Amino acid sequence: MPGETANPASVDRIYDAVRELAASYAIKPDERINEGSLAKSLGASRTPVREALNRLVAEDLLVFHPGKGFFCRALDPQQIFDLYELRVIIEEAAVTLACERAEDSDIEALRLDLMTNGLDYEGKSVKELVAYDEHFHQTLVSLSGNGELVKRLRNINARIRFVRWFDMEQRISVTRGEHRELMDQLAKRDAAACRNILRGHIEKRLDQIIAFARAGYSALYLPDSQGPLTGSPLIASSGR
Amino acid sequence: MPGETANPASVDRIYDAVRELAASYAIKPDERINEGSLAKSLGASRTPVREALNRLVAEDLLVFHPGKGFFCRALDPQQIFDLYELRVIIEEAAVTLACERAEDSDIEALRLDLMTNGLDYEGKSVKELVAYDEHFHQTLVSLSGNGELVKRLRNINARIRFVRWFDMEQRISVTRGEHRELMDQLAKRDAAACRNILRGHIEKRLDQIIAFARAGYSALYLPDSQGPLTGSPLIASSGR
DNA sequence: ACATACAGTCCTGTATACAGATAAATATGC
């Protein structure tokens, strides 16, 4: 890619960039965002930056304290639990609807995608694995035909992505098998079986995930190249 | 509170005001929002107005077309259907969790609230009835203990409020009875019964609601004091 | 008469400037 020259049509670009920073916790929990530095580092002025920040506040990826400015969302175990619970609710409902409505061809396309891109995890980074996992579940939910479910899951995924990076390291092979079985049952239109697989698939991880969220603050503050966050662009390098 | 005189700490105030306008379709579907007029009518400048508008875009109450500006969301039957479907999903899941987790005292408090404020619908406007209905369902979902479910429902309610104004006119008494029965079953912790009541409660209305959404554009454009939108402050009065 | 080109106007998108507030750092008194 030879481009991204500088600024054109900047607000969406800024939005994407900051969303990435917030999702990956490259901006640390509860860290204040310096609008000036951020604007300079993105090659724009504060005005469009603030517009993007406001959108992210509405998505709960950032929080806003009047008079203080914008902050990264906290790493709140209760909230992470709530999000996982919501994720189960949405995916169970979506797969049930998919059993009723999805076209055979769409189901087959997802299975093929899984076989092609979802099974060989050798040589891939954790980030890439999580990215595929998100893609798989996102496509699965889209088979429900309900665009709102898709949007909700997209928001959830952005907000728990960081946790899943740590979770994924231990459960790759399990994930793989469960995805395959899910597709088998979906092809048979067995909604109850699909729901059971999904619930187990997600909920089995909850305990360790919550434990991580409680204890795992520290991992966020290790130097660099600790954990799966290798090469994340850091933000606040303002020499102050 | 003796005030809110004019402008202080304006962004939240603007956000609330525009959210109200968008939810009630005082800004018509697909209508462009003139930032200058809106800013003037709210006694602020364009900058904070745009910040509020961006938040509402992230909540899908408005849409943004680059180079064109901000528009009210369209009245899309498919999307309304999706939102009702999502609402059923969330409320069913929430009531199931509430059966497991809610305190007896909280359930009793909601029942009392229903008996006190939710039963006498004489002399109340449709808007007030819908407002209480929203409040009831919102509190019900909060009994699940999952804050994300509450937030999601809040967004859904804002986006389908307008449709419910029309729906409510025909179904007040039914609503009343179903709410009571729901509270009875919730007190008995009968999750399956609660789910059935809720699903029926919401889904029974879908057909007429979709029909309205398809045909009902016209109702939005009637003079004033037609339908339940009496006295809504209109927006684009820019003498151009 | 209809379509197309043109010009003027309005509005958006972004940068910048300024005022108020917050937090930090220094100095002062006990």
Place this chain on the structure above:
DNA sequence: GCATATTTATCTGTATACAGGACTGTATGT
């Protein structure tokens, strides 16, 4: 030496200014 008061600097919140593009209406040509 520690706590408190005061000053200083930085940053947020908002208004305003300006440039580029979109739309409306008119005029011209076929």
